[in-house]
Amino acid sequence: MIMLSRIEKLIYKKEINDNHLVVGEITQQKQSNRLFLCLFKGFLIFIATYCSICGLLDAFEISYNKPVIIIAFIFFSAYVSMLYYNKFVFYLFYIVLFLAFTIELARYYAPVYSGFQAVINIIFENYSDYFALSTVREAQELVADRYLTVTFAALFMGAFIAILLNVAISGYMNAGETALVTFPFIEIPVFIQKIPPITYLFGLLFVYTCIIFLQLSGHSRMQVKGKRTHEFLRFKRRKENTYSYQADTPVFMTSLVISLAVSVILTVILFIPASTPGPKVAGNVIRKQTEEYVKIYIQTGLSGLFDAYSSTGGLANGKLGGVSQVRPDFETDLNVSFVPINFDTVYLKAYTGTIYTRSEWFESEKDFSDFENTRDYNLNNHAKMEIENIDGGLENTFLPYFSGRKDLEYAEGRNDLYYVSYTPYLRLKDFEAPVEDELLKDPEYYDYVYTQCLEVPDYLKETLDNVIEPFDTIEETDVNRYRIACFNAVYSYFFKNFDYTMSPGSTPTYRRDYVEYFLNSQKRGFCAHFASATVMLLREMGVPARYCEGYCIPISLVYDDAILTDNDYSEWYSGESLTEIENVIKVPVNDSYAHAWIEIYLDGYGFVPFEATIPSFGDDDVSPSLYDFGFLFSSLSSNTLNYESLGNFGQNQNNTNFSAKSILEMFDINTSSVASTLFVVFSVVAVAFVLYLIVRLIILRIKLAVYKANNDEYNLVMYEYNKLVKMLRRKGFIKKKNPLPDDVKESYDLYIAYYNNTHKKKKEIDTEKLFEYYERIMYS
């Protein structure tokens, strides 16, 4: 009599009832040796573990005790692979393994941790060298002897990888999972063109080939679950029973031979050309983007990859350091009509930051803009500008230099189109001549310029002083010339030592000051970084300065995208011009032209704009489509707490006018970006859910139709019965977990009685007969 396990008998009970027979445990005449197969898998695990970990260490030329590692890896691999020998060994020795791993890790925590950090530090150093990063995060190593600690770390890492690979190889024989565990170890050095030695590549190639063969052969898995081990794995799929032979020795041996041959041939023929670094492909945007992420991770860690608020190219209104990358959407924000009179950038200011905190600029408590606008510049010209605010934020008013709110005139019936009368400046030289400053006679304004606009946080002074130390040689006696010279010195310093990038990574929140982090660690950044740092440095040098945000119109944009209008030139500009343009032009300004710059106070002329951002040398030549993609990815993380607002809220908690709006304001939610992304996500989830319900319903209907067509009384009754049980459970008439038909009948009687009491239309059901029928079919 062929023995079947109890579970199998249960599974096949219906089949036995229907067919009066069942296929028993199939056997193969020439059986495979389970011990040999376990050891074979152990061999694959060893090769994969050894080649990945030692390949990584050798690629970075990290020294460690190789003989010890090899012996230990052989032991780990043999141990974990033997776990699949039988069920008893599996459960007992897995527990032993995890206990031993945890206890030993606790015992040798210091050297293991130090070794791990040493490896990370070495890798980061290499990455830093490759990407020419100024500084790099460095973790502390508790034990200094790297040879010892790296060996310890490799041992534990090897044990961990062996466990993972045992699941991937012995458990599932899955090439994808094996590659997922091992390939990153090779990819880390290969990414920066550090090719591991040939033996490791050969080993991995061999393992992958062998596992692909074994996986697709279908005869590589060994079952350990169940009461005892069967030669054939048994699956039941609807009307088909499948019996698949488990691991087969000849299949393993053939895979070994073919894999070995393929790996030897490929490695010998192709290693030399493959190990040569490939030529750099110009315009490979995906690689550039990945490299930006890698740089951010190397410098700032994972937190640097996430945005604290929206990272589109629009205005941040003084917020600093919260975005990993600037990702403009390249949609037109403003349409500006004016007459270009020189080749300088035209700035349209919307925001002025005077008070600096660790991660944000704030406007001064008192607004002096109207007062400043009373100044007579004596530039002997007058101009008019038309600004159509399409997507620049209607709360923002954009003003060119020099103008004020009183120069603003809105088009009739529109709040997004206005005209500004302004006095444009031709050249910087216009501001150099010393002029008596009438406005400074106002003590409040004087205080604003020479106190507020010179304020520097105390904790920042040391950093700033270190930077400006070499600038002490500036010998200008005239105050305005001195200030301009100071600015030039700072700009030159940045130009020589810093890089422009739109992907600098976000500033580590709470731990670091935005300017301090930029000056000491990051040394890469975009306009907000340069403008903020320049303002702080100038203030430390005694130059009143402030931070501005708005849009800029460089002359290149005028030449590339401007449209000539029919407007009369003389109405729009009167005065000297350095360009040959004698038309009023209209320029579409997209959000990539949102910008931050600085204003320096020049006595007699007021706050004059200066460009603090160094030019980009093409490293950030990223296409709009790529930004769109990145935007979608990052906007989910941008909906986070605005820490500064939270701080203010904490200080003003006695405010009785507290409202829900104030809470919302604490969160800097970019409603358009987050909402659109969330809308997409929720739509996809909702559609998927609805589709799931529809498909489920259709399958159910098809099933019922098939049951009816086949006159399958059993399944039809089971369906009806289960439906009834569900309904009774939903209505609270059944409390038991696994009710017997008698319980269901009793509950159904109760339900009908309840129903007939509460409804006019009575239900007349003979439950006795119905359940007799149910039971007859179900237990037949």
Next chain:
Amino acid sequence: MKINVKILIIYIFAIVLLSAIALIYEQPVIVLFILMLIVIALISMIIFVKVNDKIEFSLSPVSEYVEEPNSPSFRLEYKNSARLGLFTGDVEFSVENRFYPNSTVHKLSVPLNRKENSFIIPVESYNIGLVTLKINRITLFDYLSIVRKTIEPSFESSVPILPQERNIGDFPPAVPKDGPDEFTESENIGNISSDVKEIREYRPGDRLQRIHWKLSAKLDDLFVKEMAHTSTLAIILLPELCEKEIHATSSSLLSCIKKMYTQKERFEVCIYNDKTCDYSFFTVIDEEGMLEAMTHFYCQPLYEGRENALNTFISSSNRVATVVHIIGTQIRIGE
């Protein structure tokens, strides 16, 4: 040969993915892994083309019959005349008890990497009957399962499961022997024309002595002499294939047959087919004849009635014989 589209798509996807990584990140090392995927696919297909027609399968029962409560087993064998084997082949088969037809399909995935090997497929039957295993289709795969070849052989093997014998008391019934019969007749009796009642076509189970060799030689077909007294002396076992009592009927029939041929009694087993309303007669003198009769009995359709075979026999047969009507545990004797 057909292509397994799903595996091929996954395979191409892996190659494209690796190629994309190699190109985007400018890493020639990854080319090694891409080429590995291409090379092993080519090797796999070349080996498959060379090997796929060199593998031969055969199917046989492990034992000719089994007795209740034992279950039958079948042996599936393959022989590979090529140097290399294949990693896997799917054997699609169906197995059923003839009394209870079913449509369950079984798929056996076996490694084909040895020169020869065999697999024992046990069938645990919970009822008596003729268990038949039929191989419908064999699919061979290349090493990576990208290409497959399907062959449709017509292997079929059957094993009867005999019921346990039971005590049937005094049996067979006493039959008057008032003339010569095929056991007692001399060599010459059959040659006297008056002894011959009729000449009929040969039926399986007829004795060689009864063959009318002259006539058979003339007409090119076997003819048998029916003796004048034989039929009156014969015992015919007539089992009913009543669905509800099939197990007991089989047991009674087997017990009768065994007892009779052990005692060297003369008898025939008459098996009725309710669909065609036809009879088959089996003369049993040994175990081989018993198996033949029982196998034929197991192949007939079951019915609900209790006397279908008897009624049809009485109304249609003109033979005079002692009929032993078997249904369930009842064994009734009549003429």
